[in-house]
Amino acid sequence: MTESEFEFLRGYLKQRSGLALTPEKRYLIESRLTPVCRRFGIATLTELVGALRLARTSTIEKAVVEAMTTNETFFFRDRVPFDLFRDVLLPQAIAARTATRRLRIWCAAASTGQEPYSLAMLLNEAAPLLAGWRVELIGTDLSTEVLEKARLGLYNQFEVQRGLPVQLMLKYFEQVGEQWRISASLRQMVDFRPLNLLDRFDQLGTFDIVYCRNVLIYFDAPTKADVLGRIAAQLAPDGAVLLGAAETVIGITDALSPDPRHRGLYRHGAAKAAAPAAPAAAPAPLSLPRFAVR
The missing domain is CATH 3.40.50.150 (Vaccinia Virus protein VP39)
Structure with missing residues (x-):
């Protein structure tokens, strides 16, 4: 992947998903988009960039954006x-x-x-x-x-x-x-x-x-x-x-x-950063069970 192809992908992803990739994230594009190439029978990232430039296949465009999305999550994250x-x-x-x-x-x-x-x-x-x-x-x-x-x-x-x-x-x-x-x-x-x-x-x-x-x-x-x-x-x-x-x-x-x-x-x-005051008839704190988060 050439520098111009990398810059194209950076701009492409920012425009379509808001993802702002810094230059040192080049490895991330290569690691996540190589499987997309295999999925669609595309030989190289250069060919993938060419397909995106032509904007003829919405399925590939969607796959590229979704592949670059980070989906790290878990139940009760950060508690x-x-x-x-x-x-x-x-x-x-x-x-x-x-x-x-x-x-x-x-x-x-x-x-x-x-x-x-x-x-x-x-x-x-x-x-x-x-x-x-x-x-x-x-x-x-x-x-x-x-x-x-x-x-x-x-x-x-x-x-x-x-x-x-x-x-x-x-x-x-x-x-x-x-x-x-x-x-x-x-x-x-x-x-x-x-x-x-x-x-x-x-x-x-x-x-x-x-x-x-x-x-x-x-x-x-x-x-x-x-x-x-x-x-x-x-x-x-x-x-x-x-x-x-x-x-x-x-x-x-x-x-x-x-x-x-x-x-x-x-x-x-x-x-002005003030939390809303509790109404006069506000209930007591909810009596809900506390759970130990692992």
Whole structure:
């Protein structure tokens, strides 16, 4: 692969997925796109670049973008964002939305489904408090391949052992041969949809809680600002956004501001970083079980 071909691929991937590859990531392109070449009977990366320049085969174009997408995820990843959901965000939402009894949650980089399914388990644990509520949990991802796995809800032994408390595995999964399938009731709780964060997503509507974790790290600053600004536009005035541990809005956008009381939690910039005050009739913290995360 020549330098000009590498630069073409860098620009191609940034335009279509937001992925900002630095020059030292050349090895990553070679390692991930060589299998794509084999899959389509293409002899070299040079030939692959030629096919992309001609833009004649959308199947190859889609395979290239999806091959470069990082899909590292596991159940209850980093734990803190899920503790925040259980102990802070869900009690606040129940208190603030007693009139509408509606809650909308978006996982903006759902990958193979472990993040939205982790939230679905917590929601199910709180089911008595949400009786009569309409709860929508939407998971989106650029890759249709990983979304298909997410819809199936089928995971191997290694995947269910990464972060998933044994109590929840026994409660919500059934063994199928050497794999584990999440229960049908939880699969039905999550609406998985393909979505490129570079595209418009206002058609998704307004959300109360947005998880956009560990995806912005692959974008450059202008792309991060654009995506965060459009997420803020889809956020309820008292809503919340959770980013990955290595991600922040500071120095990138004023559309969102850090919640001073909770690391990794962000509110509307107009709120001047103040978390919404609990209503007078706010319930006590939810009495939900605590689980040891492995």
